[in-house]
Amino acid sequence: MRLSFLEPLYQQPGPFASVYLDTSRDAAVDDPDAAIELRRRHLRDALTAEGADRDSITAVADTVGGDTDVPGTHGQAVFTAHGHLALADELPAPPARDTAHFGTLPDTMPLIVQHAPGIPYLAVYVHYTGRHATDAVGTVRIDAEAGTWPLTRVTPGHRLHEQIPVTDWLNAAAEVGRELEGHARRIDVETVVVAGDVWARGILVRRLPVSLRGQTVTVAGVDASQPGRALLEGQLDDLFRGRMAARDRALLGAFLAARAHGGTAAEGLAAAVSALQRGRVRALFLNNHPESPLRLWIGPEPGQLALTEDELRAYGIREVSEERADAALARALVGTGAELVVVPERELRLREGVGVLLRYGEPASGA
Template identity: 30%
Template sequence: MQLSLLRPLTERPGPWASVYADTSHDTEYAAKQLTLTARAAAARLAELGADDATCGAVEKALAVERTGEPATEAGRALFAADGEVVLDTPLPGPPAAPSVSWGPVARMTPLIEAVGDDPVCLLVSVDKTGADFELHSGRGSDDAGQVTGVEWAIHRAGRIDWSERHFQFKAEETWEHNAREIADKAREVFEKSGAAALLLVGDPRERRSVHEKLPERMRAMTYESTHGRRGPGTDGVVLERDIAQVQAVQELEHVAEVTGRFRARAEPAGGEQPYAAEGVPSLVEAAREHRIDTLLVSHGPDTARQVWVGPDPDQLAVRSSELHYLGEAHPAAVRADDALVRSAVANGADAVVVREPENAPAGGLGAILRWTGSERR
């Protein structure tokens, strides 16, 4: 997922309330069930030592039915501190393990695991007069603009004489002009949004023409669908399925690329230091030095291993005594995965969830590094 969305959770000290709630209530008593869920979460936070203001903020936010969310929303993740809900985001399904926690670091790892890579897909709906652009992700869809092309001589003539052949040529020239404009706009939106894939739907001739005019590097990430069209009356459910399939393919390819790089860098030739790290001590050292480029998270014993932290994301250590040298007199014990995710978010690193055990790093945590320790020294 885009870790930049989690940056607010690293920019203020804790303690943090982290709540993963099942909100998949679709009965006539849904509102009452939601209220009970909210009260239970607030009561649990109070038991864990959270202040009244934060407990109240979580209960109030969780009890409100969110309008405008996808009908498939079945869970929510909330993070609050100092009486304020800092992040409240829908989950793609009920949380694997509903939980309420209170601690010095926000419990972000389950959110990353639930959302996954969450690649953004740019949907381009075309016809001969222009195109509409939408960005689709796990958080829903956003309008990304449109292109209104030239409308002169759009319809091709049926009879074949000199004047009508000339008219036909002008019509095709108009279509080509519009396709170039659509391709240029698609490239602009694709690059600005950080999208991972592009899906073309609509008029078959125009979408093929647009596809051909995209930059070569984009064509490798571009798909076409026979479902959907520009304007009202699109095949909504089927088109959403096609978008989900494109996103799933992109996620699998991205994870495979990352794990491939991780394995290659973890096995250097000639005795050189690796550009990858496994094991909590090595990962903590790399995180402190801002050397983590991509954090790999999976299931394993290292994820729940205890490390020590201070309020600053750079204050993390395997032993509490080490934090005294980093300026923290009162270190707190937290899970290794949450401490490393916090560091990754704060320092602009990426994070990838590896679900296949055979591709996962030993212990469940690993990282591709920006450089080796010896290079920095």
């Protein structure tokens, strides 16, 4: 996963107030606005206790809960600095618990993890309820959405809509397929998910361009998603749950191969820090442990991180502070252009929850 979406945040000076909260508006909550207001007050108190300045707290309060146009279950991440909103992003799922942090670095890892697995996809729903014959009276309707899972849960992707007489469907399906191929190429999709009437969607699937057929999966069920949510959200959740994006899996394969041959891969926090200090990391692999007590020392620049304060000061860095290890790693990854791969522990348990694949041919220390 590339983290370029965080670059504007790290270009601003800290300290930062970082807030995560549940802003769901669904049938399970009687008065969601009242619930969000209560959470807002608790988070304000937590930021005050952590020493946040009044202006930053006010900026958080002015932003939290402002996502009234996002329906259903979701959350919100808000980052402010010096009284200004630095970044606000919708979370595809509510955080496990509401949190507030004030410190030198923004607490971005929970947001990053919610962007995973980051699978580019094309969802297609074929509406038709008439007689299964090309001389029938009626219309085939096609809704399609190109997006990245799971972000399209709360940030819908580009949609297209077509209506075609059933009498024209055999010929028109090929044209629709070419149009879908154009949308797929724009985001380099790895999966095309097709649902809807079995007869009508079967004609479409058989007429899709060859480039899409090998990526196409048909699923059962109707589109029960709400307006403003991902097309075929329920089916996509079933299909993609626990899955890694193809690019991430390829990077993981390269890491395992390099590790097996004593090459450009290493595990453990010390090895990761050493490689990030030198800007050598191609990809960092992480078992998500939000409760981890590991901490690092940092300086003002992304590559200025170390296991101890003395090590940083030995480099002549004067402004140092101790931060959560995942926050320091996230800043270093963004600053050096490295990728992050969130690895489920059932796939691979990493030493101290972290591993690195280097950019160049030199073996990694700690391999």
